[in-house]
Each structure stands twice: as C-alpha cells, then as structure tokens.
Amino acid sequence: MSHLLEVSGLSAAYGLVPALHRVDFHADRGEVVGILGHNGMGKTTLMRAIMGYVKVTGGEIRFEDTSVLGQPVNARARAGIGLVPQGRQIFPNLSVEENLQVGIPGKAAVVAQTVEEMLELFPRLKRLLDRRGGALSGGEQQLLALARCLCRRPKLMLLDEPTEGIQPSIIDEISETLAALTQKVDITIVLVEQNLEFIAGLSKRVYAISNGVLEKEIPRAELTDSRSVSAFMGFTA
Amino acid sequence: MDYTLVVALEMIRAIAWLVLLASGLAIIFGMMRIINFAHGEFLMLGGYTVVISTNAGVNEWVSILILAPVVVGVFGIIVERLVIQRLYGRILDSLLATWGLSMLMMGGVTMIFGNTVQGVSTPFGGMKIGAYQVPIYNFVLIGFAVLVLVAIWCVLKFTKAGLIARATMQNADMAEALGIRTRWVYMTTFGIGSAITGLAGGLLAPVTGVVPTMGMNLVGQSFITVITGGASVIAGTLSSATLLGTISQGVTFLTGPVYGDAALLVTALVLLRLLPQGITGRIFKRSL
Secondary structure, eight states, rough: OOSEEEEEEEEETHHHHTEEEEEEEEEEOOOEEEEOTTSSSSHHHHHHHHHHHSSEEEEEEEEEEEOOOTTOOHHHHHHTTTEETTTOOOOOSSBBBHHHHHTSSSSSHHHHHHHHHHHOOOGGGGGGSSSBGGGGGGGHHHHHHHHHHHHHSSSSEEEEEEETOOOOOHHHHHHHHHHHHHHHHEEEEEESOOOOOHHHOOSSSEEEETTEEEEEEEEEEEEEOHHHHHHHOOOOO | OHHHHHHHHHHHHHHHHHHHHHHHHHHIIITOOOOOOTTHHHHHHHHHHHHHHTTOOOOOOHHHIIHHHHHHHHHHHHHHHHGGGGGGHHHHHHHHHHHHHHHHHHHHHHHOSSSBHHHHOOOTTTTETTTTEEEEEEHHHHHHHHHHHHHHHHHHHHHHHHHHHHHHOOHHHHHTTTTTOHHHHHHHHHHHHHHHHHHHHHHHHHHBBOTTHHOOOOOHHHHHHHHHSSHHHHHHHHHHHHHHHHHHHHHHHHHHHHHHHHHHHHHHHHHHHTTTOOHHHHSSSTTT
C-alpha cells in the first residue's frame, strides 16, 4: 500500500542558502511521525516546503500518490494537507469563532456544525468565542490554531512546534487531545518538536534532523532514555 | 432657525462627500495597504463614464448606479492583475506605480476628451427651506453615503466573503494554508474598492462636472480622510469624515471655502500628531 505522504530526496533553499539536503521520509495513514531537532536545523523549513511556502530545489513530495510540487499552498490545503504553523499565526483581529469559521468550506449549517464539533474537542475555547484572537494567551492561541486546522478535516496535519512558549498544563491538554484525536479520526500527523517528552508520547516513529539532513530513525524504545537520544541529537541529559 | 438647518444640512452633506470620496480608498489603502495614488483618477473615470453615457442617451441613474461602478470596477481588476499584484507589501513601490498610472490616465483622458469641463444636469432640482434654496441631490448624496457604509459593513461582518477578505488582509500566508485562493481575494477586493470609487465618481459628477485633472483635487481629501480614520474601514472613514467634514464646513460658513479647506488640513495634522495610527488606532479599535 502506498504512503499518504512520501518525501524523497527533498532539497530546499532560501535564495542561494540551502536549508534541506536530500530529505527522505514517509507517513502512513493514521500514524504520527515525529521529527526532532534543535533550533535552525530545518524543521520548520521542512514543514513549509511540504506546505508549499519554500522553494524546493530538488526531490519530490507526493501526497496520496500525486506530486504536489508546483501546486500553490491553497491547492495543497484543499487536497487535505493542514498546517499548524510555528507561532500559531492566529488572525489577531478576528474573533475566536471567526478564526474557526474562516477556513471551513460549505454552507452556513456545515460551518456551524463543524465549529460545534471543534468546541466539543476543545472545550476551553467555548467561553472565548467572542474574544479577539490576538487577545488570547499563547496556550489558548495554540488550541485555536489546532482547532482551526482541524476545521478543514485534513488528512495530513503538519504540526510545527506546538509546545513552543506554552504553559505545561496546556501542553498536557494538547497532548491528550491529539492522542484522543488519532484514536477517533483517521488523521496522519507530522510533528516537529524540540520537546522530547511531547514527541515521544505521541509519535510512532521519530527522526532526528540536523543541519537540514534527516538522520536515521530513533528507535521508539530509546525515546524515553534521554542518554540514547543524546547520542543521536547531542542533547544534554 | 432656517439658517441653522441649512448649515446643519451642509455639514452632513460635507460628511457624506468625504465618506463617498474615501470609502473605496479605505478598502484599497486601509485594508489592503496599497497606496493607490490613482484614486482621484478612478473617481474621474467614474465621472466621465456618467457624463459620456448620459450624453449618449443612457438614463442618468443607470449611468451613475450601474455603468460607473462596473466600468471602474473592471478597470480596477485589470490594473490589479497587470500592476498591483506584484506590489503587495511594497508600499513605496505601489505609490510610485499608481502615481505613474494617475498621470497616464490624466494624459489619456485629456487626449481623448480635451481639457474642458463637461457635465450633466443635477437631478431633482431644489427645495426651499425658508428663504434658502437647497439642492435635493444633496439628500441623494447623503443617502448613498449611508448606503455605501452600511453595505460595506454588512458584507464584511455577515458574509463569508467578507470574513475571508478580512482574514486574507490580516495574514495572507495563513489564509492560503486554509485553502483560500488569496490572489483571487486580493483581485476581488481591489475590484470592489475600485467599483465603490467609480460609484462615488459617478455620484459626484452632476455636482462637480468632469475634467481630466479633477482627481488631483479629490485625492488629497480622500487620503486625509482615510489616514486620519486609521485602519478600520467603516469606523475610521465615518469618524474622520464626521470630524473633518463638520469642522471644514463649519469654518467655511464662518469665513469662506479657502479657510474651510485649511481647517480640514490643520485638523488632520493635529489629529495625526496626537493619534499617529489614526482615530481607530486609539478608539473604536475593534470596529470594522
């Protein structure tokens, strides 16, 4: 059976500065794939290249057996790729409800139904519906960014450092919500993170990325052992 | 009493005038951050559309309400595709490009129609308030100013298209990731802003007449109103037009039109010194 997402030999650059070098990995339906790396190692670039923001200089990205190279970002989104970007990128002057509604295709009844479903999944957002997106805390914005992405019912969700700058209680909430989501819905997640505990708790497979090169897979059994991860990543134990 | 009523009516007409001049620009500059220096020429194009089509036998109201916005709206879409789409996020470049466009339009219209004032009759005639005669068309201008603001507000607040436009103008990259074709949104928004400008030009033509250089006189007032109002399209335009229109018309009645125009400029200068982000940068922040 073919993979939902297959990235092969992917290279990308910002102008003349190379950022990714021949990256190969895949994600199957329903699984969570983690990519672990320090700041500036190419995690976000990889997410942005898959989504279509960054110029790809070589290799291939296939989604559901179709090459998405050359497709604009909006076409990839409509094909079923969702992005929760680093820094959340909430629309600051739209209300929470409007942030959720904006990407939902279909008629008003469908929009209202989808928002309802998201509020069931993220009950903390219920009391914030009329609040401006820009007025939320970082954690609340992260929940909103997740809910906003899920509103489009993506087949693949690209999650870029969802725990960055978030208080621990919300990190736990995000982790539990994502774990429950993968049980309930047929969704594939590619998660890039620096938070070892978070990525280990959710991911079936974890790769390390360093200087734009995707290193070999970190065996799952070794993820809970920080000394083993250090060997891959150079993290301090 | 009659005089007070006439002065009040003239103030409201001055506010409506500024609202009509500035509404299209509030969308193009306030929302999209494109400095359209050809805004005055878009107004001129709306005016010429009305004069030419009316003189060719088309009903004056069809010319004003349909032809002027359609012609200028389509022209705006063409300009957006050919010029503006390459200039988003490049404010200075957009200023230079649209300045060039402004001169091109002025020169082109002068070559075709000559540098003489042309006009159409003002509909409806006048009405008496005591000893004073007031054009009924002033009420039409006031009515359409209200209608334009209400229509923009309703579209932005209650329609999916308005929501998508607001989201795109706030963060186009993120809107793309939600499946929104932002190029299409930009093009449509610019086209709608242009169409509103065309409608304004058409409505003003019976009062001002048309001449190729008319835009130069109007673009300043339009920009002052939008910049003084700040980023909010409705609240900004309405609050600054109310303030500037009332003060300039009040001074005009007390002294004369030259001092009235000067009062408008001085008020805008003082306001922008006190409120650099415009009125809605400090108050009515959450308004549309």
